[in-house]
Amino acid sequence: MTDVTEILTEAPSGFEERSAEQLRDHAALALTRARERSTALTDAVDDEDLVRQHSKLMSxxxxxxxxxxxxxxxxxVRDVGGREPLRPDIDDLYDAFQHPRADRPSLPLLGPAEARQYVGEVRAKAFEVLEKAPLSGRRLTEAAxxxxxxxxxxxxxxxxxLATHQLxxxxxxxxxxxxxxxxxxxxxxxxxxPGGPFLMGTSVEPWALDNERPAHEVDVPAFFIDTTPVTNGQYFEFLDAGGYDQRRWWSDAGWEYRTAHDITAPRFWRREPGGWWRTRFGVHEPVPADQPVVHVSFYEAEAYARWAGKRLPTEAEWExxxxxxxATGQSRRYPWGNEDPKPEHANLGQVHLxxxxxxxxxxxxxALGVHQLIGDVWEWTSSDFAGYPGFAAFPYREYSEVxxxxxxxxxxxxxxxxxxxxxxxxxxxxxxxxRRQIFSGFRCARDAEGV
Structure with a gap:
């Protein structure tokens, strides 16, 4: 009999077959799509709104x-391209580790017009670099x-x-x-x-970030996991049962946080005659029962799971x-397979609000029949954030390790x-x-004893 650990594999990324020119085109398209979205989010409001701090939680x-x-x-521009700095005088202003979000409005920031001009100039230089940079020879440039x-x-x-817009x-x-x-x-x-080993993380995905690496075997006991994220309708039941008022469902830290801040429902919800309503990007509307609950903290998710007789999944269980x-023993790139996301696969990219x-x-x-693991809502797990065995910070410690x-x-x-x-x-x-201002929800899990 073949030991399953001998056939555990990781799906290829597809980047292996791309030429340098195809990689450049792919990178250029990805950068352009990101800039189009940044532009749409900042052009949607006037200059007064652009410079206002809508919440101390946000810049x-x-x-x-x-x-x-x-x-x-x-x-x-500077590292990959070796070009002269455009604006070295503003490096400190936009160093996220030097200035907490609450303090950023008091800094001498670039105004809206100057900021737009700056990012445009940087992008032009970045595209010049992309045209000429070798996409091999350095880990930073390998596969773009x-x-x-x-x-x-x-x-x-x-x-x-987008979360700032919600606030x-x-x-x-x-x-x-x-x-x-x-x-x-x-x-x-x-x-x-089912219980048994699988390959967690990745060693082959070219654009994976340092905390996703390296791929490593993890043995996970059998467990049950919710087919979909917990919905608003299910959460109504927790509210109606007095879940926010009963200490027994909450951890010590969760109860302290809930009581200190008088939290009685997901953020942006309000009880009105006839039911629950929410504010969503300026629209006041009834909370739809069939959608996953969103804007809940880890503590709220944890309390609901305990009330439901379940728990939150570990990160390894979720993955x-x-x-x-x-059927193959392989770890796919995505739940549905190895192809990049398409509109029929998941609710991504601000296509819907x-x-x-x-x-x-x-x-x-x-492959196991679990739905909506990608898109819709970020899902809380019970795991603390830590590096995988063999973790190495790259290209800077401040992305993950700190x-x-x-x-x-x-x-x-x-x-x-x-x-x-x-x-x-x-x-x-x-x-x-x-945190509750983020687009966070959850699904529950439970042990499968004897399975």
Whole structure:
């Protein structure tokens, strides 16, 4: 009998077959798509809104815009291209580690017009570099990694800016078609994930970031996981049962946070005659029962899971449910397979401005039949953020390593505000367990004793 550990493999990325020119075209398209989104998010409001801080949790939109340009200049223009600095005088202003978000409005930031001019000049230089840079010989440039890293950085800030828009007061300025409804028949409440080893992380995905590496074998006992993320309708039941008022469902830290801040429902929700309503990008509307719950903290997710007689999945459980194909022993790039995300697979890229209904993307289900693991809502896991065995910081410690530790919980899967260029089955997000302004939801798991 063949030992399953001998056939565990990782799906190829597809980059191996691309020529240098194809890589350049791919990188240029990815950079362009990211800039189009940044432009749309900042052009949607006037200059007064761009420089205003809509929440102390967030930077002014104009800071995010110039920061995007600053990072692009540092890595693509100066490092990869070896070009002279355009604006060395602003390096410190846009160093995220030097200035907390709450303090950024008091800095001498570039104004809207100057910021737009700066990022445009940087992009022109970056494209010049892309045309000539060898895409081999350095780890930073192999398979156009630096350009992929900067694309992902910009898309991550675009999602941050989208979260700022959600915190903004005033008339709606962002518009998108409604997210799709359910496209499946009845689904089982949960799916059994058999016990055994699988390959977690990646060593072959060219644009994977340092905390996703290296691929390593993890043995996961059998468990059940929810087929879809927890929906608003399911969360209504927790609220109606007095879940926020009963200490027994909450951890010590969670209860302290809930009571200190008088949290009684997901952020942006309000109880009105006839039911629950929410504010979504300036639109006041009834909370749709069939969509995944969003804007909940880790502590709220943890309390719901305990009330439901379950728990949050570990990060390894989440990834096994998403990537492992029992028929081949291979870890897929995405739940549905190895091809890049398409619109039928997942709710990504700000195409819609809310999660889609549970069961809306049957084509995106995993090999085991777990739905909507990519897109819709970031999913809290029970795991602290830490490096994998053999982790090596690259290309700088501040991307991942400085955040390792029990202060941060891992989120997986991306949201409706995450771009396809910035998500995959191995991608890891992390945040403080109190965070609610992010597009965060969850699904539950439970042990499968004796299976």
């Amino acid at each position: 002014p939109l104009v800071w995010d815009l110039a920061h995007i340009g600053s990072q692009e200049e540092l890595w693509l 990694f630096a350009f992929g890293m900067i694309t992902q950085h910009e898309q991550q800030h675009d999602e941050t800016m 903004r007061r005033g008339e709606p300025v962002l518009h998108a078609p409604a997210a799709p409804g359910r496209r499946t028949g009845s689904l089982p409440e949960e799916v059994l994930v 096994k449910a998403a990537r492992w194909d029992p 809310s999660p889609a209904a549970a069961g809306a993307y049957p084509a995106g289900a995993s 955040f390792f530790g029990p202060e941060y919980k891992v989120l997986r899967g991306g949201s409706f505000g995450t771009d396809a260029a910035a998500i995959r089955g191995t991608f890891r997000n992390w945040d403080y367990p109190i």
